[in-house]
């Protein structure tokens with residue numbers, strides 16, 4: 001669960017508004033949905049408009065503050081795992097994630113009475129490269145190293161659940177702000193490769209691939225937190241830029 005402070009978001013709405021008084025019209029190629037549609041129709045309408053955007057997602061949609069997602073570039077993600085069989089600090093930098101634009105949209109659920117949104121997506125194949133820096137212990141095995149890492153993930157199913165509130169922006173329009181955001185995921189299969197300059201790498205690569213389920217299980221809260229941060233940043237930006245009237249007109 002990620003709690004975002006209302007104050008910071010109000011400040012951000014202010015900034016976004018003053019930076020982009022003319023820019024915050026929804027681009028014409030985005031198919032907006034009428035908020036008075038029956039719930040099932042609204043879900044389907046939003047699902048279809050996300051699918052229509054799919055071809056543009058790999059290049060990114062600057063007007064919506066959506067970054068290019070083929071690959072998606074992340075400067076840095078750190079994990080600190082201090083309990084259980086894994087006692088590791090790991091930092092990944094210069095991360096590139098490939099395959100995010102090839103998603104299947106399994107379901108969209110919108111409840112405007114509760115300002116609740118839920119998106120289920122399946123990524124058949126994700127490929128990730130990053131520079132890693134690892135220090136700590138995995139079971140009894142001491143680990144220390146840095147280098148390039150590669151990861152393949154198949155059948156990645158993610159569910160993002162958002163609870164929003166409505167606030168009046170400085171543009172005198174109502175905007176959504178994120179109250180709670182949680183992300184859940186399952187992975188069909190994971191395969192990793194860590195390049196490095198020492199012997200331990202061979203042992204480590206075998207160990208982590210044999211134990212990927214355990215490792216992902218242990219790191220689940222940290223991974224969910226990292227995913228929620230990315231999704232929250234992108235969604236929050238869209239909500240800052242566009243009022244509810246623009247996103248879901250009457």
Ligand SMILES: *[C@@H]1O[C@H](CO)[C@@H](O)[C@H](O)[C@H]1NC(C)=O
Nearest residue numbers: 080082087088089135136137
């Ligand atoms: C991980 O980093 C924290 C500080 O961020 C440090 O206190 C801890 O000892 C480190 N753990 C390992 C296993 O290196």
Ligand SMILES: *[C@@H]1O[C@H](CO)[C@@H](O)[C@H](O)[C@H]1NC(C)=O
Nearest residue numbers: 127150151152191192193194
């Ligand atoms: C990931 O998949 C690609 C393409 O199938 C393959 O070339 C690469 O060796 C795989 N990497 C790992 C770490 O499994």
